[in-house]
Amino acid sequence: MRTRMLALTSAACGAALLGAAALPASATASGSGQDAEAGPGEVTAAELLAEVRGCSPISKGKYRTDSGSAKATVPVCGTRDAVFWKADMDIDCDGRKTRACNRKTDPYFLPETAFQSSRGEPLDSAALPHVVVPGPGKVWDYRKSGLTGGSVVAVVYRDLVRYGVIGDTGPTGIIGEASYAMAKALGIDPDPSTGGAESGVTYIAFKDSRISPIESRARAQSRGAALAREFVGR
Numbered sequence: 001m002r003t004r005m006l007a008l009t010s011a012a013c014g015a016a017l018l019g020a021a022a023l024p025a026s027a028t029a030s031g032s033g034q035d036a037e038a039g040p041g042e043v044t045a046a047e048l049l050a051e052v053r054g055c056s057p058i059s060k061g062k063y064r065t066d067s068g069s070a071k072a073t074v075p076v077c078g079t080r081d082a083v084f085w086k087a088d089m090d091i092d093c094d095g096r097k098t099r100a101c102n103r104k105t106d107p108y109f110l111p112e113t114a115f116q117s118s119r120g121e122p123l124d125s126a127a128l129p130h131v132v133v134p135g136p137g138k139v140w141d142y143r144k145s146g147l148t149g150g151s152v153v154a155v156v157y158r159d160l161v162r163y164g165v166i167g168d169t170g171p172t173g174i175i176g177e178a179s180y181a182m183a184k185a186l187g188i189d190p191d192p193s194t195g196g197a198e199s200g201v202t203y204i205a206f207k208d209s210r211i212s213p214i215e216s217r218a219r220a221q222s223r224g225a226a227l228a229r230e231f232v233g234r
Contacts, residue, residue: 043228045156051232052077052084052202059140063175066090074175076140081231083145084204087176089157091183092132092168093192095122100180106192114169115149118213123167128215129182130167131155131203137172146207150214152224154231156202157186163224165214166205176201204231 055077062072065088074087093101095113101124103109113123114135123130131153133142142148151166155178162185170177178201180190189195206227211219 042225043161043232043234045159045161047232048154048156048161048204048228049202051079052086052204058083058145061139063087063134063139064173065176067171067174072173076145076175078145079231081227082204082206083142083147084202085175086200086202088199089183089186089188089197089201090177091190091192091195092130092170092177092179093125094168096124096126098124098126100126100190101192109192113167115167115214117215123179123215125167125179125181127181128167128179128217129155129162129164129185129220130179131164131182131205132168132170132177132179133166133205134175135169135172139173142166142169142205145205147205148210150210150212152206152209152211152220152227154204154206154224154228155182155186156204157188157197157200160186161228162186163221163228164217165211165220167214176203178203206231 055075057075058078059076063074064072065074074085076083076085093106094110095101097111101109111122115123117123134140136143147166149166153164153166155162155164162182164182167179180192183190183195188197209223209227211223
């Protein structure tokens with residue numbers, strides 16, 4: 001579980017975090033701006049974004065995007081079939097220790113995730129596209145919105161759509177985080193120390209959509225694509 005609420009103990013730490021936030025996000029994989037991996041008939045980013053233009057808030061207040069944010073600006077919004085939020089993307093590298101995710105690559109690395117694999121092990125953030133939701137709190141409790149570990153999520157960035165699952169929880173007052181693998185799939189710099197996107201990321205979590213096993217990328221993709229088609233009225 002990411003702990004972005006950690007107090008900074010030195011000016012150097014503060015400068016490092018500010019530098020990371022200022023870095024631009026990576027460009028999309030296709031120079032044309034189209035999703036190079038999208039197949040015929042798949043729901044586009046534009047279609048999904050059209051369905052989440054407005055916001056009917058279901059959270060009791062708003063979230064900050066980082067521990068150092070001056071104001072809380074992000075509400076969680078609801079529809080009949082999904083909840084969504086529009087935020088930044090910080091990189092979650094917690095869970096299974098890998099070459100990409102460890103204490104050397106991520107100073108805040110934790111060898112655990114809120115939800116575990118079918119083998120009872122921490123999730124592999126470097127391999128599994130997943131999203132972090134705020135831990136249950138006074139602003140919002142994801143469990144009351146039909147969500148849990150393994151719930152399917154569509155993440156939209158620029159012209160790209162990628163599907164994953166809810167795989168971890170974070171601080172109760174902060175939103176906007178996804179795994180190393182999800183960032184990489186979206187063309188966002190996945191480095192846990194210097195990567196991420198400052199803004200422009202839309203997270204759409206489908207209610208009552210849990211897949212099993214949670215680590216199955218294929219099931220998340222197929223179920224996500226089907227739910228997205230229903231969501232846009234196809």
